[in-house]
Amino acid sequence: MAKKNMQVTKVPMPEQAPEIRNKNFDEVALGYTQEMAIVEAGRCLNCKNSPCVKGCPVNVPIPAFISKLAQGEFEDAYQTIVLENALPAICGRVCPQENQCEGKCVRGIKGEPVAIGRLERFAADYHMKHHKGASDPVQKNGKKVAVVGSGPSGLTCAGELVKKGYDVSVFEALHKAGGVLSYGIPEFRLPKDLVAAEIKNIEDQGVSIDTNIIVGRSITVDELTEEGYDAVFIGSGAGLPGFLHIPGENLLGVYSANEFLTRVNLMKGFQFPKTPTPVKIGENVAVVGAGNVAMDSARTAKRLGAKNVYIVYRRSIEEAPARAEELHHAEEEGIIFKFLNNPSEIIGDDKGDVAGLKIVKQQLGEPDASGRRRPVPIKGSDYELAVQTVIIAIGQKPNPLIRRTTPGLSCESWGGIIVDEDTMETSKKNIYAGGDTVTGAATVILAMGAGKKAAAAIDQKLSLS
Amino acid sequence: MYKIIKKEKLNDTVDLLEIKAPFVARKCEPGQFIMLRVDEDGERIPLTIADYDRDQGTVTIIYQIVGYSTTLLSQKKEGDCVQDFAGPMGSPAELTKKEHKVIGVAGGVGAAPLYPQLKKLAAQGTKVDVIIGGKSAAYVLLADAFAQFCDQVFIATDDGSLGTKGFVTNVLADQIAKETYDECIAIGPLIMMKNVVKITKPAGLPTMVSLNPIMVDGTGMCGGCRVTIDGETKFACVDGPDFDGFKVNFDECMKRQGFYREEEHQCRIGRG
Incomplete structure (x- = not known):
């Protein structure tokens, strides 16, 4: 050594x-x-x-x-x-x-x-x-598993099971595989040709990925079972955007971070008009929230040519959920932080376009249920930030489609699918779930860990039958 | 890739395509829509389902050539393929048998999504009438198809080249004064639906409308299709696209619809 x-x-x-x-x-x-x-x-x-x-x-x-x-x-x-x-x-x-x-x-x-x-x-x-060589084919065991969603948890689960000889079919609602890796995380942090290469690698091992299939609409989870899949893994992510529920949120120029990033990443809106999906950005942009998605949105807005991009967050930098590296990169790139600033209203002009964000300054009070110090409004501190675009990046929840169309699937009141923590099996036999659809928006690696755990449990159960 | 089985030109700006899409065809219901991309890197275009054949695994869409992507789509021929065709999306329309009659009101390509709704109602034994509007005779769509199951087919054109000269709303006002209807289903331009509600609301005639706002994914992910229904924000893609017309904030819908007008223009110039 x-x-x-x-x-x-x-x-x-x-x-x-x-x-x-x-x-x-x-x-x-x-x-x-x-x-x-x-x-x-x-x-x-x-x-x-x-x-x-x-x-x-x-x-x-x-x-x-x-x-x-x-x-x-x-x-x-x-x-x-x-x-x-x-x-x-x-x-x-x-x-x-x-x-x-x-x-x-x-x-x-x-x-x-x-x-x-x-x-x-x-x-x-x-x-x-x-290295370009394909991996060695694995002896098939004759059992079929369906995976719902081709994001980190689904791809991992599929990759693990195919190595063990299962026939694995992944169903993806969008036209492109990858889930949040494709639509959410920007090119400058995670190049899309690299995501495509990782996915191709998994396909080369024998996993089939069907895009444009919306489980819950095109086919239900129960129908997958009826079609002969011995187990189903649900890795449908947390794709439902949260909004602030303040006045003015439907003005022109207000985006959910999901919409903004999907337009730019999945639809390649940053190349408009070379690609036909537009994304419109004002000279001054406010991004509400301080997680990784907020940093991605702010840095993307800057790259699209916005002059001033603000991160508006009601708590302080200490509580910001983004990784230290993301905050650091954003600051280096000229993103302006407005911590302890809580938006109370989006102001519009007579045409219905965004003209400003009304903000109330905050100070930190006693810790709240999350253990973080609660922001308390400072009386008389209201001011208006002149912006033409507002991007709401305050978190995502699981899409309700699967839970609405799968009778007997137990879910939390906020929408997360309830699973046995050791096996990732849901309240329905041989139906497993993992990733953001179980935990709420978290990280790529936690979703992968869940996919892997579920694959092991599926293999253990199916190899006995 | 999804193959175009049949293509028909309905008039100079409207085409009909029948597309092989078994996953959509086997589950779709009236009121639902699909999301289509013409080619790689293409826009996702939401289009309401006009008809479907479960045995053949095909879905019919009818679209108006309005911008870059629909122009590109119109250049496809029978036997060609479109890159992506996903669905069904949206909630199916609630169509139950009615005591008296239902009146459908269609403006322009709105006839396409209205068609399967009235067809299903008729198949359940509800009597249906329809009013079809267009700027001139050539723009009146599906009149023969509606005639297969409608008691009465009324036509209104702006120039009077077919049917009554004037708006569908004129015909509607006359008709609801004459006959008893349980429900009105109006699908067309926002301004038409807004004006239909101006007539049906005072008359107390429940009215469903179908909204087609700007959206990206169509599965509830982007929230771009936000509409205000009875003061509450809904996503047209999952909560709709059909809503109680009395509760829709049409003015907001109209503003939101126009958000990318400049870019649409730029896209056509930029891409030839």
Whole structure:
């Protein structure tokens, strides 16, 4: 083994400069070179008890793959990751590693943790660039599983089951597979050709993906069972946008973050009029909310040419749900933060277009039910922010279509599907669910973990029958 | 890819396409719509289902050539394919047998979504009349098809080239004064539906309308199709597209419909 690199900081990630990247849709982070990867991999202590692995929802054998990287065995490193993680190029980019693997890294105690996410990304990108071969066919076991939704949880569940010999059919409502990876996360954070390559990889293993099939409308969950699927996994995500329910929300120029990002990402609206789906953006834009989706929306608005883009959030930066890296990138790109600012009304002009956002300033009071300090309005602090576009990014809930059309499926009052936490099985026999449709909007990796857990449970149950 | 089995030109701006889409055909009901993309990178266009054949696995749509994407669609021939055809979307219209009669009011291509609704009512044994409007004779759609099951087919044209000269609302006002109806179903331009309600509301005749706002996905994901019904925001794609006409805020619908007018123009120029 090579000598350890005892640098306390990570090898920095090469990035496009903020002033350049906030005008294009190319990826912000450029990725490690081979030399950088080897140097950073040398920081891993290869701890026997591997706390990092315990922090990973899909149990990637982290020290094992990093030690391969340290030795320059890049393809082996990739093969080690994919034993446990079907979508490494994606996870390496969008996982909140600081709360997971890297959050547990021993090197993080005195300095920065090992850049596990960057190294995972490097291994996946290396493989994509250098290896094109198809994987070996697996002996079929004669059992069929239907997967509803082709986002992170569905793709993971499908990928795991096909490896075990199941016939897996994925049904996707939109015209393109990927779920939030395709419609939600912007190109500059997660390039779409890379998402397509990861999906093709899963298809090459034998998973069939049918787009344009809206489960709940085109076919119901019960009909899938009647058609002979031995199990169904529901990974339909949290696609229903939340609104503020304040006056003026139906004015022209108010978008849900879902609509805004779908127009730009899935429909490629950033290339309009080269592509025919338009997206209209004002000179001044307010994005309401401070999660990752809000940061994506704000940074996208800036790239579309908005002069001033504001993040308007009723709590303080401490409570902002976005990853630290996203907040940092947004700030670098010139996004203006308006924390402790609560919108109370959207003002329109005589044509019905948005003209401004009425805001009441807040101060933090006692903690509320979520454990975060409750924002309390400051009397007489109202002011109007002149904007022409308002993007509402305050969270999404599960789409009601499946629960309305699946009798006997138990759900929470807010819409989440209720599952057995060990098996991900729902109140209906052999119907499983996982990802945002169970938890409400969360992260890609948690959804993948759920898909993986469900696949294991499905396999365990069906292999007995 | 979804194959065009049949294409018919109904007039110089309106086409009928019958498209092979078994997943849509086997489940769709009157009142529902589909989402279509002509080609890769194409726009998602919502179109209400005009008819369907469960055995053949086909769905009929009728559309007006209004912009870039519908022009592109109109260039497709029989035997060609469209890239995507997803559905059915939206809630089926509530169509139950009525005691007296139902009157349908269609303006322009609104005749297409109205057709399966009245057909289903007639098949259930409800008597139906229809008023079809268009700017001139060529723009009066499906009159023969409606005549197959309607008691009376009234026609109104702006120029008087067919039927009564004037608006469908003139005919409607006369007709509801003459006969007893249980319900009116009006589908057409927003201004027509608004004016229908101006007549039926004072007369106490329950009126359903079908809204076709701007939307992206059609499954409840974008919220672009927000409409105000009785002061409450609804998504036309999942809560509709049919709503109680008395409760619809038509003025807001009209404003929202025009949001991308400039871009539509730019798109046609930019893309030739």
